[in-house]
Amino acid sequence: MFTKKExxxxxxxxxxxxxxxMFIGPSVIYNxxxxxxxxxxxxVLAVGVFLCFLAVYFxxxxxKNVTDSLFNNER
Incomplete structure (x- = not known):
């Protein structure tokens, strides 16, 4: 089983x-x-929520990229 290293x-x-x-977003929301x-x-609340959504997206x-590389999933 080969992995796609890139x-x-x-x-x-x-x-x-x-x-x-993941740490900055909740800290900004708390602030x-x-x-x-x-x-x-x-x-400030909107920026904190945006940072949390960005963390979940990333x-x-x-x-998804790691699993695609491990299981040789073609895109």
Missing amino acids: LLNKGIKLMLYALPL AFINKKNMWHYL LFKGI
Whole structure:
């Protein structure tokens, strides 16, 4: 069983992009809920939610690339 190393490296790289976003996104959301009296509350909350969705997207895309490279799935 041979692996496609380029696709495997791309998948691992995408999962490494998702790792810091998994911590930054919830921290930004927490900061938005702490500072409710600030006028930037909704903007900071929207940025935090966007970062969380971006982390989930990168994680699923990376897992898909890793599994495609391991099981020789043709695209």
